[in-house]
Amino acid sequence: MQKTTKFWVGVGAFLVASTAGETLVTDPMAVLSNPIPAALAAGGEGGETGGEGGGRPASYKLNSTDANAFAFDASAQVTGYVAHVFESYTAAHRGAKRLQAAIDRFLKSPNATTLADARNAWTSARVFYLKTEAFRFYDGPIDLKTPTGSEEGPEGHINAWPLNEAFIDGVKGNPKSGLINDRKVPVTRAAILERDQVSDEADVTTGWHAIEFLLWGQDFSATGPGNRPASDYTPGQGNNDRRRAYLKIVTDMLVDDLGALAKAWDPAGKDNYAAYFKALDQREALGRIFAGVASLSGYELMSERLAVALDSGDQEDEHSCFSDTTWQDFLFDIRGIREVYSGGAATPAGASLQALVAQRAPEVNNAVLAALAAVEADAEALPRPFDQEVLRASKDSEGRKTAEKLVKDLTTLASALADAGAAVGVLVVVPTAHKAE
Amino acid sequence: MSFRCWEPVGPAVILMGALLAALPLQAQDAPLGPDLAGTTGRKIVTQMAFTLPLAGLDAERQREFFFGNRLFNTNWVAAPSSTEKFDGLGPTFNRVSCDACHLRDGRGQVPDSAGEPLQSALVRISVWDVATKTAIPHPAYGDQLNDRAISGVKAEARVRVSWAEVPGKFGDGSAYSLRKPTIQIDQPAYGPLGKDLLTSLRVAPAVIGLGLLEAVPEADILALAEKQAKDGIVSGRPNRLDGGKLGRFGWKANQPDLRTQNAGAANGDIGITTSLFPKQNCPPAQKACLAAPNGGEPEMSDAYLDKLTTYTQTLAVPRRREWETPELTRGEALFTGFGCAACHVSTLKTGDHKIPELRNQTIHPLTDLLLHDMGPGLADGRPDHEAGPSEWRTPPLWGLGMIPQANQHEHLLHDGRARGPAEAILWHGGEAETAKEAFRTAPAADRAALVAFLRSL
Numbered sequence: 001m002q003k004t005t006k007f008w009v010g011v012g013a014f015l016v017a018s019t020a021g022e023t024l025v026t027d028p029m030a031v032l033s034n035p036i037p038a039a040l041a042a043g044g045e046g047g048e049t050g051g052e053g054g055g056r057p058a059s060y061k062l063n064s065t066d067a068n069a070f071a072f073d074a075s076a077q078v079t080g081y082v083a084h085v086f087e088s089y090t091a092a093h094r095g096a097k098r099l100q101a102a103i104d105r106f107l108k109s110p111n112a113t114t115l116a117d118a119r120n121a122w123t124s125a126r127v128f129y130l131k132t133e134a135f136r137f138y139d140g141p142i143d144l145k146t147p148t149g150s151e152e153g154p155e156g157h158i159n160a161w162p163l164n165e166a167f168i169d170g171v172k173g174n175p176k177s178g179l180i181n182d183r184k185v186p187v188t189r190a191a192i193l194e195r196d197q198v199s200d201e202a203d204v205t206t207g208w209h210a211i212e213f214l215l216w217g218q219d220f221s222a223t224g225p226g227n228r229p230a231s232d233y234t235p236g237q238g239n240n241d242r243r244r245a246y247l248k249i250v251t252d253m254l255v256d257d258l259g260a261l262a263k264a265w266d267p268a269g270k271d272n273y274a275a276y277f278k279a280l281d282q283r284e285a286l287g288r289i290f291a292g293v294a295s296l297s298g299y300e301l302m303s304e305r306l307a308v309a310l311d312s313g314d315q316e317d318e319h320s321c322f323s324d325t326t327w328q329d330f331l332f333d334i335r336g337i338r339e340v341y342s343g344g345a346a347t348p349a350g351a352s353l354q355a356l357v358a359q360r361a362p363e364v365n366n367a368v369l370a371a372l373a374a375v376e377a378d379a380e381a382l383p384r385p386f387d388q389e390v391l392r393a394s395k396d397s398e399g400r401k402t403a404e405k406l407v408k409d410l411t412t413l414a415s416a417l418a419d420a421g422a423a424v425g426v427l428v429v430v431p432t433a434h435k436a437e
Numbered sequence: 438m439s440f441r442c443w444e445p446v447g448p449a450v451i452l453m454g455a456l457l458a459a460l461p462l463q464a465q466d467a468p469l470g471p472d473l474a475g476t477t478g479r480k481i482v483t484q485m486a487f488t489l490p491l492a493g494l495d496a497e498r499q500r501e502f503f504f505g506n507r508l509f510n511t512n513w514v515a516a517p518s519s520t521e522k523f524d525g526l527g528p529t530f531n532r533v534s535c536d537a538c539h540l541r542d543g544r545g546q547v548p549d550s551a552g553e554p555l556q557s558a559l560v561r562i563s564v565w566d567v568a569t570k571t572a573i574p575h576p577a578y579g580d581q582l583n584d585r586a587i588s589g590v591k592a593e594a595r596v597r598v599s600w601a602e603v604p605g606k607f608g609d610g611s612a613y614s615l616r617k618p619t620i621q622i623d624q625p626a627y628g629p630l631g632k633d634l635l636t637s638l639r640v641a642p643a644v645i646g647l648g649l650l651e652a653v654p655e656a657d658i659l660a661l662a663e664k665q666a667k668d669g670i671v672s673g674r675p676n677r678l679d680g681g682k683l684g685r686f687g688w689k690a691n692q693p694d695l696r697t698q699n700a701g702a703a704n705g706d707i708g709i710t711t712s713l714f715p716k717q718n719c720p721p722a723q724k725a726c727l728a729a730p731n732g733g734e735p736e737m738s739d740a741y742l743d744k745l746t747t748y749t750q751t752l753a754v755p756r757r758r759e760w761e762t763p764e765l766t767r768g769e770a771l772f773t774g775f776g777c778a779a780c781h782v783s784t785l786k787t788g789d790h791k792i793p794e795l796r797n798q799t800i801h802p803l804t805d806l807l808l809h810d811m812g813p814g815l816a817d818g819r820p821d822h823e824a825g826p827s828e829w830r831t832p833p834l835w836g837l838g839m840i841p842q843a844n845q846h847e848h849l850l851h852d853g854r855a856r857g858p859a860e861a862i863l864w865h866g867g868e869a870e871t872a873k874e875a876f877r878t879a880p881a882a883d884r885a886a887l888v889a890f891l892r893s894l
Contacts, residue, residue, distance in 0.1 A: 166519070171519070173519075200512050303506075304503075307504070308504055311744075312507070314523075316519075316520050432490070435493055436476040436477075436493055437480045437492045437756070
């Protein structure tokens with residue numbers, strides 16, 4: 001009797017607190033189809049090594065015995081996605097440049113007004129960045145320097161949290177802590193980068209949350225965010241000049257990182273990630289797109305940023321705890337997912353994933369749209385500030401109930417996105433699988 | 438230490454020939470198929486292969502799983518700190534989080550070079566007590582060397598591992614080389630360790646599928662021991678712990694259940710106290726350790742320990758990617774034919790467990806959870822409860838093929854000495870001598886098929 005060989009390959013890329021400096025996965029197929037180790041080949045010598053080398057992943061493609069199962073053209077979706085990602089990173093880069101200008105003005109004359117302007121610039125610039133988080137979790141340029149290399153991309157330098165603020169600057173009870181007060185350490189880009197997340201993941205020295213802490217300070221307020229005085233930046237006093245230099249350097253780094261990401265996604269680029277992405281097999285590209293949004297919804301937002309925080313009640317688990325802008329982190333991450341699915345400003349008409357899924361599996365598309373509407377409504381309804389109204393609120397408070405509903409709806413959205421992936425022939429693995437696979 | 442090569446005696450080789458000649462091309466058991474973990478396995482082939490919760494886990498327990506994941510990845514800090522719930526590190530410790538050793542819930546390794554400190558491995562120690570004829574913890578260092586410490590406290594010692602190549606030959610005359618570790622302990626901070634110190638180098642095992650193993654009824658494990666005694670091929674024994682409990686987890690089966698295992702690891706490896714192990718891991722001689730501030734009594738609450746336990750009970754085993762190629766079918770038949778399946782038994786059934794998803798599953802972890810004498814080549818010489826100096830618990834083999842994806846290495850056995858499945862087999866001795874010899878003397882294509890089968894798990 002002739003037996004057929006059954007196998008599947010699939011990729012679910014979501015990250016669990018990826019450790020700085022960790023090498024990334026080797027190509028599973030290279031390992032699975034490893035030639036016979038030298039030690040086992042007749043006459044061979046020496047031992048085996050585990051599959052070393054770079055490259056990732058196997059394949060997002062679902063196999064089917066029906067040759068026509070996935071006979072559709074998604075080239076418009078792929079190029080539409082590239083245009084959208086480029087436009088989104090360009091907007092995030094512009095926002096960061098406005099923040100940079102506001103911080104320059106603040107450092108030039110540190111007072112309550114210029115500090116308030118810098119804080120507002122941070123909050124509005126962050127919105128544009130949040131929408132780009134939907135492009136994580138599939139080893140794009142944000143997560144990996146080159147598509148086949150093992151060097152990490154800038155994500156850890158841009159948005160790492162939770163942040164042990166005492167590693168950067170003085171804190172309540174320890175006013176002399178941190179790099180800013182350690183005069184043995186030069187305040188240079190190299191010195192700051194060199195010390196980022198070395199012995200502890202929370203020893204974050206760069207990125208949005210470092211800037212946030214430098215602008216707001218620790219949050220001890222029951223009603224609002226942190227309130228660091230502008231006098232911390234008066235030139236010539238104490239370690240203020242070191243603090244001024246530090247803020248300037250990490251802001252400039254953020255601008256540079258976002259500029260590089262926009263460049264990597266420039267559809268006109270010849271030798272960049274956008275070119276690589278457009279050259280992928282269509283379904284491999286679709287697989288990446290779905291992996292990004294499903295992982296953001298069903299893992300990063302649902303668990304890491306929400307359920308865990310609800311269960312610990314610890315401010316340490318609150319995403320933007322100094323500025324009390326955590327609610328907007330949820331809302332604009334979710335809008336970022338919506339734009340990937342339904343199209344953003346730069347997506348040509350008819351080139352969205354929604355258009356493709358609606359054509360192939362209308363019920364699945366309806367389920368995704370319903371789930372998106374639900375999570376967006378939940379996020380808009382989250383009471384603010386998050387730390388007081390949700391984290392420290394009692395189990396039966398409105399804040400808790402809304403947040404719990406958001407947890408449930410984010411899980412539903414991830415499942416719906418996984419179903420939408422299946423409808424276009426790609427495997428989307430999200431951690432939450434309520435039934436046997 | 439010199440390595441002694443164990444040459445098989447004549448009759449064994451002849452017997453082996455007969456055994457191989459009679460080897461059926463099909464294993465007697467039904468082929469394993471893709472689902473090693475019943476209905477709970479997950480489809481995943483990336484670096485995150487060991488990180489997912491079981492398929493079918495209900496929402497409430499999934500929530501506990503994710504919080505457990507947070508705890509597993511938490512870097513504990515020295516007390517006092519602003520993160521009250523996560524302080525109390527040390528005073529002496531091996532690493533600051535569970536994940537540091539069990540990276541991405543996977544397997545640790547020992548550095549290849551003698552210049553590097555251990556990152557995901559540790560050294561267990563004991564001394565021989567003449568009066569009671571048992572191995573007891575070292576009076577000044579306890580039963581494990583902590584090679585790191587919080588500021589103001591000295592680490593117990595510095596540990597380095599060097600490797601020596603051990604040559605050998607396959608039956609067809611082709612050469613192979615194994616490597617054997619030597620542990621070097623220096624800079625002891627609390628007095629001499631003594632010359633009679635018993636040591637055992639251990640890597641962190643992957644933490645997948647453990648809840649299913651916890652749910653295998655004790656009676657079934659004991660029945661396997663009885664069956665083995667009757668068949669007379671191998672002779673697995675249960676490890677009995679204090680109070681007569683059956684040991685199930687750990688390289689020598691010295692932990693009865695996952696809650697105890699987790700609390701023990703929190704205390705011994707990270708220095709975190711729990712209600713199960715409320716005392717800081719500070720032997721009496723270590724004054725600075727005893728005087729260091731703690732992070733609460735206990736440092737990890739029962740609620741957190743419960744969630745961490747749920748997490749370690751519900752990490753899923755990846756489904757097999759490929760299982761029906763001619764080579765894999767052949768490899769599976771050889772696995773049985775060579776005698777590997779005598780200890781790495783093909784099928785277990787789970788019984789009752791407080792987590793419903795773990796109940797009544799038919800699973801293929803390829804272990805009998807019993808202790809076996811593995812011979813002098815693998816012996817660490819360090820007894821543990823009823824486990825003797827050369828006895829080890831059969832480790833489960835599920836997920837073996839995904840270690841390279843999850844952890845970028847393929848170092849196997851209790852101390853990571855084997856560079857891949859073939860070397861791991863070649864280290865087997867004692868009760869596994871016959872099976873090892875069957876592999877060593879098999880044709881190259883058969884050896885490759887067996888390794889391919891192991892890598893498909």
